[in-house]
Amino acid sequence: MKRGRPSTIGIDNAIPIAKKRGCMMRVTYSSDSVCDFFIRPVTHVAFIRLIRIEKIVAPVNEIEHEYR
Numbered sequence: 001m002k003r004g005r006p007s008t009i010g011i012d013n014a015i016p017i018a019k020k021r022g023c024m025m026r027v028t029y030s031s032d033s034v035c036d037f038f039i040r041p042v043t044h045v046a047f048i049r050l051i052r053i054e055k056i057v058a059p060v061n062e063i064e065h066e067y068r
Contacts, residue, residue, distance in 0.1 A: 011026075011037070051067065
């Protein structure tokens with residue numbers, strides 16, 4: 001995990017997508033936070049941590065597989 005300020009633009013872009021997938025709750029940012037937000041669909045809970053990558057030079061499915 002990279003250190004530094006939180007990815008506010010990434011979180012702002014991810015929240016509408018997360019809300020479509022279930023009940024979403026944002027976690028208050030601190031250095032020891034385990035996630036940025038979590039999604040609670042019907043069957044399970046997904047803890048989401050956003051990270052920055054330098055360049056997007058691959059299709060979405062490859063990026064998703066690599067950072068799963």
